[in-house]
Amino acid sequence: MTQTTSMRRITSYQALWRPLENKGHFWFTYFDGQKERTEDLDAESFRTVMKVLDTDKPVFGDHTTSAVAVHSQPSDLKVGAWA
Numbered sequence: 617m618t619q620t621t622s623m624r625r626i627t628s629y630q631a632l633w634r635p636l637e638n639k640g641h642f643w644f645t646y647f648d649g650q651k652e653r654t655e656d657l658d659a660e661s662f663r664t665v666m667k668v669l670d671t672d673k674p675v676f677g678d679h680t681t682s683a684v685a686v687h688s689q690p691s692d693l694k695v696g697a698w699a
Contacts, residue, residue: 623676644677652679
């Protein structure tokens, strides 16, 4: 069974970590004002999502899969293998 991801722009979020359970979850507020909760995440996944959310770039997410992504505008800067 495959699960489709429906990424939408996140305008804000809330994070809740429960140390006694070693689990946490997020509330994503999307561009349309809809607020949705993710599934519970383990410590490593929670930390990874926090890193992606902690950016100035537009952030997109899907609360059903806890997937997050950032979007960067094209620039003239060329680095790495693409330079």
